[in-house]
Amino acid sequence: MENFISFLLLNGKHGIDNIYAYIDPGLGSVIIQVVIAAVLGFSYVIKANFKRIISFFRSSFRK
Amino acid sequence: MINKIDTGIKSSFRDPSGFTFVYNGLIYRQVNLIYKQHYDYLMSSGLYKALSNSGLLIPHSENNLIVNEPDNCYKTIQPESVPFISYPYEWSFSQLKHAALTTLEIQRTALNFGMTLKDASAYNIQFRNGKPIFIDTLSFEIYKEGSPWVAYKQFCQHFLAPLGLMSYTDIRLNQLLRIYIDGIPLDLADKLLPFRAYFRFSLLAHIYLHAKSQKHFGNKEVDINKHKISRLSLLGLIDNLMCAVKGLNWKPKGTEWADYYENSNYSEEAMEYKKQILTNFLDKINPKSVWDFGANRGMFSRIASNRGLMTISFDADNAAVERNYLECVEKSETNILPLLLDLTNPTSAVGWDNEERMSLRERGPADVVMALALVHHLAISNNMPFKKLAEFFSKYGNWLIIEFIPKNDSNAKWLLKTREDIFSDYTETNFREEFNKFFQIVESVKIKDSERIVYLMKNRGIK
Numbered sequence: 001m002e003n004f005i006s007f008l009l010l011n012g013k014h015g016i017d018n019i020y021a022y023i024d025p026g027l028g029s030v031i032i033q034v035v036i037a038a039v040l041g042f043s044y045v046i047k048a049n050f051k052r053i054i055s056f057f058r059s060s061f062r063k
Numbered sequence: 064m065i066n067k068i069d070t071g072i073k074s075s076f077r078d079p080s081g082f083t084f085v086y087n088g089l090i091y092r093q094v095n096l097i098y099k100q101h102y103d104y105l106m107s108s109g110l111y112k113a114l115s116n117s118g119l120l121i122p123h124s125e126n127n128l129i130v131n132e133p134d135n136c137y138k139t140i141q142p143e144s145v146p147f148i149s150y151p152y153e154w155s156f157s158q159l160k161h162a163a164l165t166t167l168e169i170q171r172t173a174l175n176f177g178m179t180l181k182d183a184s185a186y187n188i189q190f191r192n193g194k195p196i197f198i199d200t201l202s203f204e205i206y207k208e209g210s211p212w213v214a215y216k217q218f219c220q221h222f223l224a225p226l227g228l229m230s231y232t233d234i235r236l237n238q239l240l241r242i243y244i245d246g247i248p249l250d251l252a253d254k255l256l257p258f259r260a261y262f263r264f265s266l267l268a269h270i271y272l273h274a275k276s277q278k279h280f281g282n283k284e285v286d287i288n289k290h291k292i293s294r295l296s297l298l299g300l301i302d303n304l305m306c307a308v309k310g311l312n313w314k315p316k317g318t319e320w321a322d323y324y325e326n327s328n329y330s331e332e333a334m335e336y337k338k339q340i341l342t343n344f345l346d347k348i349n350p351k352s353v354w355d356f357g358a359n360r361g362m363f364s365r366i367a368s369n370r371g372l373m374t375i376s377f378d379a380d381n382a383a384v385e386r387n388y389l390e391c392v393e394k395s396e397t398n399i400l401p402l403l404l405d406l407t408n409p410t411s412a413v414g415w416d417n418e419e420r421m422s423l424r425e426r427g428p429a430d431v432v433m434a435l436a437l438v439h440h441l442a443i444s445n446n447m448p449f450k451k452l453a454e455f456f457s458k459y460g461n462w463l464i465i466e467f468i469p470k471n472d473s474n475a476k477w478l479l480k481t482r483e484d485i486f487s488d489y490t491e492t493n494f495r496e497e498f499n500k501f502f503q504i505v506e507s508v509k510i511k512d513s514e515r516i517v518y519l520m521k522n523r524g525i526k
Contacts, residue, residue, distance in 0.1 A: 044299030
């Protein structure tokens with residue numbers, strides 16, 4: 001489990017220590033958020049660029 | 064400069080960025096020095112303008128003549144007023160849903176302007192002009208690439224869990240928000256949700272897996288500060304939460320109360336006459352604020368609100384309040400706020416030191432209280448003596464418009480059908496006698512084609 005999470009949590013400088021947070025984000029909540037967001041980020045890119053992707057494939061096939 | 068004003072609002076103390084206070088009857092918010100960088104960025108980035116112009120964030124003006132704590136003060140702002148403070152446990156399903164979507168829309172907009180919400184409390188939303196609006200100007204902070212959303216857990220507890228429970232388990236579970244001031248614990252929501260709820264990915268992820276993760280990492284040491292989450296992933300998370308909230312629904316089915324008007328024993332003529340009586344009484348007293356107790360779907364509340372009077376339309380039935388609210392949305396009504404309220408157990412003060420969230424009485428009194436077709440339910444179904452009712456209403460309104468329904472009315476008879484009639488005191492004479500101790504009876508009019516009488520009374524407590 002921890003190895004899988006480490007794979008999804010990219011190393012970097014900015015974690016929650018940089019946030020002026022007055023509420024406790026909760027360790028378990030942050031970890032699951034990062035895991036879910038990693039999965040959803042991919043689908044969000046497709047969703048946000050759906051028209052662009054479709055038009056790219058259409059123009060490719062026309063050629 | 065006016066300083067050292069010690070009238071802080073009891074709900075404003077958790078966030079060190081600032082606090083609200085009252086001065087000369089107006090609400091101000093102090094921005095503390097510690098929040099300077101974030102406040103300046105909110106105002107200069109264009110986020111404040113974008114949110115306030117779109118009606119998502121309460122507009123404010125700066126007023127640096129009034130300072131509460133000079134040593135700690137960066138600025139004092141004066142937000143526009145909200146006519147009535149309401150709480151999530153008083154909202155219907157769609158009110159909570161719209162409040163959740165407003166919070167997410169604000170977070171999405173904030174991310175686009177390089178900021179993020181540092182809290183996602185349902186108490187930061189109020190209803191103004193018929194729409195949800197975010198009232199905590201100091202909830203924004205500068206977004207740093209890689210940071211997770213610190214308010215994710217709070218959003219799930221305050222919005223997603225109660226909406227999921229109301230939609231999948233029982234609409235009445237919104238009352239858990241009265242007990243759990245920081246939202247419904249996710250492990251509890253997980254226990255109460257049926258298995259079929261988890262066929263929906265968003266509930267599986269944000270409630271079930273979330274609760275399991277909280278439990279799993281509850282006593283573990285993981286250095287989360289080394290890790291980051293991309294902005295795109297964060298937008299994906301917000302987008303998914305929006306889809307989750309939009310996908311949750313609850314249909315107000317035909318409960319006894321939601322269909323009350325259809326099943327009413329009034330003739331059409333009597334109903335119209337009752338509306339006319341109400342209009343005449345309102346003309347006579349010219350109130351500014353109206354509280355309609357037992358308002359059902361708000362037919363009579365609208366007599367007041369359509370005249371431009373700010374009207375709070377209370378009812379104990381979730382379906383009635385939901386249908387009332389949806390009508391407000393459909394007609395873009397701005398002067399009426401439907402709220403959930405059990406009169407036999409009115410909203411109490413809750414939170415820290417029982418002062419954080421106000422009781423109903425603390426939010427009054429209203430200029431006029433309306434109690435139409437209500438007394439027989441309280442007196443017969445709930446065994447409330449007239450004396451108690453009169454005393455109660457005298458604490459909530461300067462004027463009272465109240466309908467007396469005699470025992471020979473078919474609705475009163477129906478209430479007595481399944482129980483012994485122990486209400487020998489339930490007579491109009493006793494009603495008048497007991498109410499006369501707290502109110503001056505100004506006028507009474509019998510409704511045509513009915514045995515019912517509508518009274519206009521003036522609170523004897525008014526000077």
